[in-house]
Amino acid sequence: MDVINVRSDTQTLPTPAMRLAIANAALGDDTYDEDPTVHEFESLAAEMLGKEAALLVISGTMGNLSALMAHGSPGDEVLLDPESHIFYYEAGGLAGVAGLMPLPVASRRGLLDPADVAAALRPPDIHYPKSRLLCLENTHNRSGGRVTPLALHRELCQLAHDRGLKVHLDGARIFNAAIAAGCSAADYARDVDSIQVCLSKGLGCPLGSFVAGSRQLIDQVDRARKRLGGGMRQAGVIAAAGIYALKNNVARLADDHRRARRLAVQLHELPGLSIDLQCVETNMVYVDHQATGMSSDQFAHRLQAAGIIVSTRPPHQVRMCTHLHHSDEVIDELVARVERVLRRETARR
Ligand SMILES: Cc1ncc(COP(=O)(O)O)c(C=O)c1O
CATH class of the missing domain: 3.90.1150.10 (Aspartate Aminotransferase, domain 1)
Structure with a gap:
């Protein structure tokens, strides 16, 4: 038997059926909103997540960063686990590019405790940065792919919303979480304002992620993506793999x-x-x-x-x-x- 590569679920190669879907994709210039396969992909992704709209992006990192840029302005505060991918592995884009200020709230092996989040939140005061956003991650990579139970997820979202914060979910592996929790990805997406989902992990695509949310938010994410240099042309080659993956590789x-x-x-x-x-x-x-x-x-x-x-x-x-x-x-x-x-x-x- 050959080398066994278990380094990451990003190590898959597109299967022959996925390559065929890529080869046969109808294409157009996506920056002019003319790629029919991107349209089809974004409709399907939004529908599966129960959201109004979705946007194809190059990577999970770009999806998270463009969503963060859409939610907050420089100097605003983002609550997140210091073991989260956004804090730990995304080259400081949160601060260095979006200009947001991280307020780390340590999870307990991947699970945030609402009491810790509540304790970290301060009342509005001219001395404090504006608390804008709570970031969640599910499954939680650095805790071994742990799943946040749906009830806890809802409690965290409710708490954030009650305190005037938006919620972004880094759902790079949200379909893994949903399958393990016995619910749908839409169940997790329902209570968040934005969600980023990776196509290039267990779903087996060579690249690509998407962000889903309200139409209004996705328009802002689109602008942020453009600013990051993530506007694409014949992106149907990526979207075709994504459609194949969403239809065949989730279950x-x-x-x-x-x-x-x-x-x-x-x-x-x-x-x-x-x-x-x-x-x-x-x-x-x-x-x-x-x-x-x-x-x-x-x-x-x-x-x-x-x-x-x-x-x-x-x-x-x-x-x-x-x-x-x-x-x-x-x-x-x-x-x-x-x-x-x-x-x-x-x-x-
Ligand atoms: C939880 C999580 N979020 C985001 C990402 C970023 O994805 P990408 O490598 O496509 O930028 C990863 C990648 O491993 C991840 O595990």
């Missing part, structure tokens, strides 16, 4: 979740490894290898030599993600390879 995410659990349970049995099985709710497995004595880099190198590619979460974790290129056989082969690596390491020491 199958349940297979990725089942395989992630199978992987987690088997790895947890191996000497030196431990996994917080409670946190394995979707397609990610955070493997704690502290007991092996290896650093994350050392463990990842050993795995790479055995034909397994992971991402590191120093000091003593690696992350594995399941996606549409992984069958049950791939998962079993992966576990067998890890077991051999650990056996060799024990013999070496």
